[in-house]
Amino acid sequence: MDLERSPLALPFPDMPDIAGVTLRVARARYKNWDRCDLTYAELAPGTALAGVFTRNICCSTEVEMGREQVARGAARALVVNAGNSNAFTGFRGREAVEQIMGQVADHLGCEAADVLVSSTGVIGVPLPKDKARAGVEAALSAEACSWEDAAATIGTTDTFSKGATVSAMIGDVRVTLNGIIKGSGMIAPDMATMLGYIFTDAAVEPAFLQDCLSAANQGSFNCITVDSDTSTSDTVLAFATGKAGNAPLTSPDDPGGDAFMAAMQDICRQLAHLVVRDGEGAQKFISVSVTGATSDDSARRIGLSIANSPLVKTAIAGGDANWGRVVMAVGKAGEPADRDKLSIAFGGVWAARDGLPLPDYDEAPVAKHLEGREVDITVDIGLGDGRATVWTCDLTHGYIAINADYRS
Amino acid sequence: MDLERSPLALPFPDMPDIAGVTLRVARARYKNWDRCDLTYAELAPGTALAGVFTRNICCSTEVEMGREQVARGAARALVVNAGNSNAFTGFRGREAVEQIMGQVADHLGCEAADVLVSSTGVIGVPLPKDKARAGVEAALSAEACSWEDAAATIGTTDTFSKGATVSAMIGDVRVTLNGIIKGSGMIAPDMATMLGYIFTDAAVEPAFLQDCLSAANQGSFNCITVDSDTSTSDTVLAFATGKAGNAPLTSPDDPGGDAFMAAMQDICRQLAHLVVRDGEGAQKFISVSVTGATSDDSARRIGLSIANSPLVKTAIAGGDANWGRVVMAVGKAGEPADRDKLSIAFGGVWAARDGLPLPDYDEAPVAKHLEGREVDITVDIGLGDGRATVWTCDLTHGYIAINADYRS
Numbered sequence: 001m002d003l004e005r006s007p008l009a010l011p012f013p014d015m016p017d018i019a020g021v022t023l024r025v026a027r028a029r030y031k032n033w034d035r036c037d038l039t040y041a042e043l044a045p046g047t048a049l050a051g052v053f054t055r056n057i058c059c060s061t062e063v064e065m066g067r068e069q070v071a072r073g074a075a076r077a078l079v080v081n082a083g084n085s086n087a088f089t090g091f092r093g094r095e096a097v098e099q100i101m102g103q104v105a106d107h108l109g110c111e112a113a114d115v116l117v118s119s120t121g122v123i124g125v126p127l128p129k130d131k132a133r134a135g136v137e138a139a140l141s142a143e144a145c146s147w148e149d150a151a152a153t154i155g156t157t158d159t160f161s162k163g164a165t166v167s168a169m170i171g172d173v174r175v176t177l178n179g180i181i182k183g184s185g186m187i188a189p190d191m192a193t194m195l196g197y198i199f200t201d202a203a204v205e206p207a208f209l210q211d212c213l214s215a216a217n218q219g220s221f222n223c224i225t226v227d228s229d230t231s232t233s234d235t236v237l238a239f240a241t242g243k244a245g246n247a248p249l250t251s252p253d254d255p256g257g258d259a260f261m262a263a264m265q266d267i268c269r270q271l272a273h274l275v276v277r278d279g280e281g282a283q284k285f286i287s288v289s290v291t292g293a294t295s296d297d298s299a300r301r302i303g304l305s306i307a308n309s310p311l312v313k314t315a316i317a318g319g320d321a322n323w324g325r326v327v328m329a330v331g332k333a334g335e336p337a338d339r340d341k342l343s344i345a346f347g348g349v350w351a352a353r354d355g356l357p358l359p360d361y362d363e364a365p366v367a368k369h370l371e372g373r374e375v376d377i378t379v380d381i382g383l384g385d386g387r388a389t390v391w392t393c394d395l396t397h398g399y400i401a402i403n404a405d406y407r408s
Numbered sequence: 409m410d411l412e413r414s415p416l417a418l419p420f421p422d423m424p425d426i427a428g429v430t431l432r433v434a435r436a437r438y439k440n441w442d443r444c445d446l447t448y449a450e451l452a453p454g455t456a457l458a459g460v461f462t463r464n465i466c467c468s469t470e471v472e473m474g475r476e477q478v479a480r481g482a483a484r485a486l487v488v489n490a491g492n493s494n495a496f497t498g499f500r501g502r503e504a505v506e507q508i509m510g511q512v513a514d515h516l517g518c519e520a521a522d523v524l525v526s527s528t529g530v531i532g533v534p535l536p537k538d539k540a541r542a543g544v545e546a547a548l549s550a551e552a553c554s555w556e557d558a559a560a561t562i563g564t565t566d567t568f569s570k571g572a573t574v575s576a577m578i579g580d581v582r583v584t585l586n587g588i589i590k591g592s593g594m595i596a597p598d599m600a601t602m603l604g605y606i607f608t609d610a611a612v613e614p615a616f617l618q619d620c621l622s623a624a625n626q627g628s629f630n631c632i633t634v635d636s637d638t639s640t641s642d643t644v645l646a647f648a649t650g651k652a653g654n655a656p657l658t659s660p661d662d663p664g665g666d667a668f669m670a671a672m673q674d675i676c677r678q679l680a681h682l683v684v685r686d687g688e689g690a691q692k693f694i695s696v697s698v699t700g701a702t703s704d705d706s707a708r709r710i711g712l713s714i715a716n717s718p719l720v721k722t723a724i725a726g727g728d729a730n731w732g733r734v735v736m737a738v739g740k741a742g743e744p745a746d747r748d749k750l751s752i753a754f755g756g757v758w759a760a761r762d763g764l765p766l767p768d769y770d771e772a773p774v775a776k777h778l779e780g781r782e783v784d785i786t787v788d789i790g791l792g793d794g795r796a797t798v799w800t801c802d803l804t805h806g807y808i809a810i811n812a813d814y815r816s
Contacts, residue, residue, distance in 0.1 A: 055740075056736065056739035056740050057738070057739040057740075057741075057745050057746075057747065058735045058736065058738055058739030058745065058747040058750065059739065059747070087732070087735070088732060088735050088747065088750075088760070088763065088764075088765070089764070089765075090748065090763055090764045122732070123732025123733075123735060123736070124731065124732045124735075124760065124765045125765075227718045227719065228636075228716075228717075228718065229717050229718060229719045229733075229736060229737070229740065308636075309636075309637050310635045310636065310637060310718070310807070310811070311635065311637045311811060314807075314808060314811035314812035315811065315812070317808070317812040318811070318812035318813060320812075323532065324495070324496060324530070324531025324532045325531075325637075327466045327495070327496050327531060327532075328464065328466065328531070328637060329637070330465070330466055331464035331465040331466030331467065332463075332464050332465075332637065333465075337465050337466065338465075339465065339466040339467070339496065340498065342466065342496075352496070352532065355496065355498055356496075356497070356498045357496075357497075357532045357533075394812075395808065395812070396808060396812065397805055397808050397809075397812075399718070399722075399808075400722060400725070400803065400804060400805050400807075400808055401805075403718070403719060403722035403723065403726070404722035404723070404725040404726035404728075404802075404803070404804065404805075405726060
């Protein structure tokens with residue numbers, strides 16, 4: 001199936017080199033296709049590692065092993081397989097991952113545990129070891145490639161390549177963070193996974209790198225949804241090569257520590273938004289801001305209840321300012337709310353205040369807002385100071401076409 | 409929008425009279441349509457009442473008042489308004505309900521609290537009091553109508569009228585239970601609500617009637633889902649007129665007590681299935697059976713996670729035995745599960761056992777099964793004795809067409 005490029009796509013940015021990171025791609029031909037589908041990133045000795053992973057209990061071998069590797073905090077290489085998620089494949093899947101780790105470790109003269117592996121694609125088919133071996137061998141001898149090439153190679157049914165770059169000052173040293181990402185939640189057909197990778201030349205201790213990534217994750221990847229289905233392979237990894245020459249960061253109190261945390265939040269949010277912009281069938285990018293909840297976490301749950309509601313998402317797809325469905329989604333969230341204190345706005349225009357439709361509500365500017373590509377929904381719960389913003393896309397015929405009409 | 413009759417529709421059954429119940433319908437014209445939209449059921453003095461309601465926090469006035477009335481346990485009449493849910497309408501909505509209760513109470517010479525009111529349709533528009541008054545007046549003087557007429561009149565975007573009848577022996581007295589129901593979860597466009605009503609001539613004390621309904625509800629209405637969106641008005645009421653002449657039932661230990669409980673479960677399950685069969689855009693009726701969970705409740709939650717997954721529902725719509733998506737949905741349910749003990753079958757054919765795809769798995773009989781109107785998914789968690797079955801429908805272009813293409 002040829003997917004049309006998302007109308008919400010953004011152009012791939014100019015991304016500078018990151019000292020200590022070399023990218024290469026190759027054809028492992030995990031599927032019957034003629035495209036690069038194996039990405040290899042070589043990392044300088046001493047590179048610090050952090051990661052966040054899916055909470056899906058039925059996660060892949062790659063996720064299980066990745067958790068252990070992140071606990072060690074060091075990495076020398078990353079291999080990403082596209083076309084086969086290797087999830088639900090038992091010991092045979094694990095053997096394939098261990099083979100890749102060993103093969104790269106032999107090449108680099110490092111420990112196998114320093115080699116991270118991710119896989120994305122069909123569930124339930126063990127990653128073929130022969131294809132993996134040949135693919136890794138080809139990648140190890142390939143020429144270095146661009147960030148855009150790597151971003152394209154980790155993709156499966158993505159309709160555009162996704163990358164972002166930001167920089168921050170640590171003392172008088174400018175450091176760069178580059179990120180690439182693929183997918184949009186549990187993406188189909190038969191594909192699973194959002195995979196994201198952030199590379200920086202900053203020197204950062206692994207524990208603080210993990211703190212930065214975990215904090216940024218909470219307000220970015222954990223605040224997006226396309227279809228409420230949580231992949232078995234979701235992974236975001238951060239690699240810090242330390243080549244920029246700054247004094248190593250160990251806490252937010254270090255000079256530049258807060259700037260680095262802010263840069264990490266910035267790049268994570270940019271990458272998360274790119275995933276929503278490539279949500280299956282997406283025609284509109286929807287921001288749901290919740291204020292007045294009893295806590296920030298409660299606000300986030302209410303926001304996700306709205307963003308996951310098929311009836312809200314289809315209403316937006318139809319350009320319908322159906323705030324009754326927003327009320328419904330608030331009410332089913334399982335969080336504190338009071339119907340008679342609820343206020344709802346579209347594009348900054350209040351449709352209901354304190355539990356009642358506004359008598360002078362003018363739907364014309366709202367209808368105009370809903371015709372655009374970017375839709376804002378604001379909900380004030382009226383109970384406290386908790387706030388959160390989550391992002392999603394609309395639910396369209398495109399989603400059904402991709403997931404039901406097409407047989408994998 | 410003219411909706412096509414669901415391909416999963418069942419013919420309306422022959423339903424006998426229930427002594428002590430008289431049905432009438434009238435045109436209140438809550439919307440710009442020419443059809444009966446107000447249903448009135450008159451109940452003999454002494455009728456016992458039980459009810460279960462939505463857990464949506466933003467529920468309607470009718471639901472709030474209904475909860476209080478059920479606590480009293482007695483009813484003399486039921487009024488159902490179709491075309492306006494009267495939800496999110498504040499004090500003006502409440503005034504309309506109180507007007508209807510008073511008007512009927514004056515007519516019957518009973519207390520206002522004996523008159524139950526339900527409303528279903530657009531959210532956020534106060535029920536117009538003038539139309540309600542004229543509609544009730546017309547209904548009070550109308551000729552008695554059939555069960556099928558009443559079932560048709562409570563419907564909104566339903567594509568077929570839904571009713572069921574069962575009987576049970578209490579001692580040597582045969583009692584009858586008739587039920588009618590409308591909707592399919594949070595149904596659209598702009599409509600909310602599943603409303604269900606069960607009438608019996610059995611003599612049953614209110615507390616035991618409530619026990620029977622609550623127990624039956626757990627394995628029927630609470631085990632169906634169309635789109636995971638919980639209405640603000642969901643209501644199921646049970647009325648027992650006591651006219652059959654049996655010795656009043658007060659507990660399951662009374663002669664016939666267990667038979668009555670079983671009959672209540674039977675009719676609730678039949679009615680719940682009818683709602684799924686009229687799910688928006690439904691082309692297939694899907695049963696998800698979960699065994700081997702750590703508890704029955706855990707099994708139900710896992711079943712609903714599968715039944716609510718857009719990716720599972722679109723896979724079934726496409727005739728794709730995509731058990732990887734079932735694995736994903738088990739893993740995201742937040743319930744105990746072990747990937748390596750998981751087994752999955754379609755139509756009784758195991759596709760995966762103990763966390764691995766079966767090497768001799770034959771997809772041909774499964775593909776054949778998925779071509780039919782009724783699809784069975786079985787998941788064994790492999791951890792305990794907990795079991796549950798939930799029911800849903802597939803997710804098709806029809807759902808998008810009904811909810812996005814149509815403007816209310």
